[in-house]
Amino acid sequence: MAEPESPHADTKPRTDSSPWNWLLLVPIVVPLLTPLFNHDEPRLAGFPLFYWLQFAFILLGVVTTTLVYRMTRSRGRS
Amino acid sequence: MSAHLTEIIVFSVLFLLVSGMGFVAAKWRAPTDMAHLDEWGLGGRSFGGWITWFLVGGDLYTAYTFVAVPALIFGAGAAGFFAVPYTVVIYPLFFLILVRLWSVSHRHGFVTPADFVRTRYDSPTLALLIAITGIVATMPYIALQLIGIEAVLKTMGVTGDSAIARHLPIIIAFAILAAYTYQSGLRAPALIAFVKDTLIYIVIIVAVIYLPYKLGGWGAIFEAADKKFQASPAPGDGIILNANNQVQYFTLALGSALALFLYPHSITGVLASRNRDVIKRNMSALPAYSFLLGLIALLGYMAIAAGVKPLPGAKPGSVDSNTVVPLLFDLHFPPWFAGVAFAAIGIGALVPAAIMSIAAANLFTRNIYKEYLRKDATPAQEAGVAKITSLVVKIGAVAFIVFLDPQFSIDLQLIGGVIILQTGPSVILGLYGRWLHRGALIAGWAAGMGLAFWMLWQIPNAATGRKHFGGSAFALSEFGFDTPKTIYVGFVAVLVNLAVAVLVTFLLRALKTPEGVDGTAKDDYFADEGDPRIARRLPGTVEKVSST
Numbered sequence: 001m002a003e004p005e006s007p008h009a010d011t012k013p014r015t016d017s018s019p020w021n022w023l024l025l026v027p028i029v030v031p032l033l034t035p036l037f038n039h040d041e042p043r044l045a046g047f048p049l050f051y052w053l054q055f056a057f058i059l060l061g062v063v064t065t066t067l068v069y070r071m072t073r074s075r076g077r078s
Numbered sequence: 079m080s081a082h083l084t085e086i087i088v089f090s091v092l093f094l095l096v097s098g099m100g101f102v103a104a105k106w107r108a109p110t111d112m113a114h115l116d117e118w119g120l121g122g123r124s125f126g127g128w129i130t131w132f133l134v135g136g137d138l139y140t141a142y143t144f145v146a147v148p149a150l151i152f153g154a155g156a157a158g159f160f161a162v163p164y165t166v167v168i169y170p171l172f173f174l175i176l177v178r179l180w181s182v183s184h185r186h187g188f189v190t191p192a193d194f195v196r197t198r199y200d201s202p203t204l205a206l207l208i209a210i211t212g213i214v215a216t217m218p219y220i221a222l223q224l225i226g227i228e229a230v231l232k233t234m235g236v237t238g239d240s241a242i243a244r245h246l247p248i249i250i251a252f253a254i255l256a257a258y259t260y261q262s263g264l265r266a267p268a269l270i271a272f273v274k275d276t277l278i279y280i281v282i283i284v285a286v287i288y289l290p291y292k293l294g295g296w297g298a299i300f301e302a303a304d305k306k307f308q309a310s311p312a313p314g315d316g317i318i319l320n321a322n323n324q325v326q327y328f329t330l331a332l333g334s335a336l337a338l339f340l341y342p343h344s345i346t347g348v349l350a351s352r353n354r355d356v357i358k359r360n361m362s363a364l365p366a367y368s369f370l371l372g373l374i375a376l377l378g379y380m381a382i383a384a385g386v387k388p389l390p391g392a393k394p395g396s397v398d399s400n401t402v403v404p405l406l407f408d409l410h411f412p413p414w415f416a417g418v419a420f421a422a423i424g425i426g427a428l429v430p431a432a433i434m435s436i437a438a439a440n441l442f443t444r445n446i447y448k449e450y451l452r453k454d455a456t457p458a459q460e461a462g463v464a465k466i467t468s469l470v471v472k473i474g475a476v477a478f479i480v481f482l483d484p485q486f487s488i489d490l491q492l493i494g495g496v497i498i499l500q501t502g503p504s505v506i507l508g509l510y511g512r513w514l515h516r517g518a519l520i521a522g523w524a525a526g527m528g529l530a531f532w533m534l535w536q537i538p539n540a541a542t543g544r545k546h547f548g549g550s551a552f553a554l555s556e557f558g559f560d561t562p563k564t565i566y567v568g569f570v571a572v573l574v575n576l577a578v579a580v581l582v583t584f585l586l587r588a589l590k591t592p593e594g595v596d597g598t599a600k601d602d603y604f605a606d607e608g609d610p611r612i613a614r615r616l617p618g619t620v621e622k623v624s625s626t
Contacts, residue, residue, distance in 0.1 A: 038324060058166055060166075073355070
C-alpha cells in the first residue's frame with residue numbers, strides 16, 4: 001500500500017455531487033414497489049403485466065443512468 | 079451415455095478451447111512484471127470499457143443465473159423473478175457509490191474493501207472482520223458455480239453413482255481452472271468472458287425465439303405455468319405474487335443488490351477498470367445482461383410448458399430442480415446446439431469462480447497475511463501468497479460440494495448474501511463519512527451476524543424437510559407479529575447492525591474512546607486516472623524499489 005506523501009496536495013477541491021444524481025433514485029425505488037406491477041392484466045404479447053413491466057424497468061434504468069452520466073460528465077470536465 | 083455423445087464432444091471441445099485461452103491470457107496485455115498483486119489480482123488496473131463490460135457481466139451473472147434462477151421460477155413462479163428488479167436496482171447504486179471506492183482505492187493502491195476500511199477507520203481488527211466475512215461469504219458462492227457445471231454434466235449422463243465418480247468431472251474441471259488462474263490471474267477470466275458471454279447471448283436469443291414458437295406462444299407458456307401452480311398445494315407459488323410474499327420480494331431484491339455490491343468479487347471487477355468514466359458508462363451498458371437474465375428466468379416457465387421432469391437429486395426421493403434448464407435444451411434442440419448451451423453454462427461457471435477465488439485470495443493476502451503474518455512482505459511475495467491462496471479456496475469450494483447437500487444451491491448463496499451485507503455499514507457509509515465509531519461498527523457487525531444466524535437457523539424448508547437454514551424468507555410471526563408475511567433475513571439483520579452501530583457510537587463518544595486517524599482525504603473520493611498525486615506505478619519499478 002503505497003502511502004501518498006501528502007494527503008492534502010494542492011489540487012482544486014473536487015466533488016461528484018450534482019442535482020442530476022437524485023434522478024437515480026427513480027430506478028432504485030420504482031422496481032421495488034410491488035403493488036405497481038403485481039398484476040396479471042393487461043397482458044402484452046401474452047406476457048402478464050408483472051413480467052413486461054419489470055422488463056420495462058430495465059429500460060428505465062438504462063435511460064436514467066445514461067442521462068445522469070451525460071449530464072454530470074460535461075459538468076465534471078469543464 | 080452414447081445418446082449424449084455429440085453433446086459431450088461439443089462441450090469438451092469448447093471447454094478445452096477456453097482452458098487454452100486461460101493459459102495464454104498471462105501474455106495478453108502483458109505487464110513487464112507479473113509478480114505484483116496489482117497485476118495478478120487486478121489485471122494491472124487497466125481495463126477499458128469493453129473488457130470491463132464483459133468481465134463484470136461475466137462476474138455478476140454467474141452459473142447461478144443460468145441454472146438456479148429458472149429452477150426457482152420453475153418451482154415457485156413469480157417469487158423467483160426478484161432477480162430482475164435486483165439487477166435493475168444495483169447499477170444506479172454502483173454508479174453513485176462504487177465510483178467513490180474506485181477513486182479512493184486508485185489513490186491509495188487498495189486492492190480489497192478491507193484495505194479501505196483499514197485506512198479509513200485506522201482499525202486492523204475491523205478490516206480483519208471485513209476480510210473474513212468476505213472470504214466466508216465467497217466460499218459457498220464458488221461452490222454454487224460448481225453446482226451449475228454439475229447440473230449440466232448430470233444431464234449429459236457423465237456422472238457415476240459413487241461419491242467420487244459423481245464428482246470426478248467437476249474435480250478435473252476445477253483443477254484446470256485452478257491451474258490457469260494461478261498462472262494468469264485476473265487476465266484469464268477477463269479473456270474467457272468474451273467467449274462465455276458470446277455463447278450465452280447466442281444460446282438465449284435462439285432459445286427465446288424458437289421455444290415459444292414450438293410451445294404455442296408466450297400466452298400458452300404462462301397458461302401452463304398458471305395451471306401447474308393452481309394445482310400445487312404450496313401457498314407461496316403462482317405467476318404473480320400474493321399478499322404474503324411481496325415484502326419478501328422487494329426486501330430480497332434490494333438486499334441482494336446491496337450484497338452483490340459488497341461481494342469481494344464484484345469489487346475486484348470494478349477496481350480493475352481504468353478510470354471513473356469506464357465504470358459510469360458501464361452502468362448504462364450492463365443492464366443488457368439484466369434483460370438476458372429476465373429471459374433466462376422465463377426458461378423455467380418454458381420447462382413447465384414443455385413438461386420437463388427434473389432429474390433425481392442426491393438423496394432418494396428428492397429432485398434436482400437445477401437440471402430443468404439443461405433438460406429443456408437436451409429435449410428440444412439438436413445435440414450439437416445443446417452441447418453449445420451446456421458449454422455456455424459450464425464456462426459461465428468458470429469466469430466468476432476464477433474472479434471469486436482471486437478476490438478471496440486478495441483479501442487473505444492483504445488483510446491477513448500482510449497485516450498479521452508478515453508485515454514487510456514485498457509485492458512479489460504478496461502475489462505469490464495470493465496465487466497459492468486461490469488454489470486453497472478452490473479446493474475448499476470443491477469440498478463444499480462433495481461433502482454437503484447441494485440441493486438448494488441458491489440458499490447457500492443467499493446465506494452468503496446475508497452475512498456479506500453485514501459489512502455494508504463499514505464499507506458503504508465509510509465512503510461518505512466517518513461519523514460511526516470503529517468500535518461501534520465492530521459491535522454492529524457482531525449484532526448483525528448473530529441475529530442473521532439465529533434467524534436463518536429458525537427457517538425450515540418444507541421441500542427438503544430440513545428444520546434449519548432452509549432459506550432466507552423469515553416469517554414475521556416469529557417476531558410476534560400477527561401476520562403470515564415473510565421478510566428477507568439480511569434486510570432485518572443489517573438494520574439491526576446499523577442501529578447498534580449508531581447507539582454504540584454515542585456510547586463510545588461519551589466515554590471518549592480514541593477514534594484513530596483517518597488515512598484518507600476528502601479529495602481522494604473523486605480522484606481519477608492520471609491524478610497528479612499518484613506516483614506512477616510502473617510495474618517493474620516497484621520491484622526495483624523494494625529490492626534496493
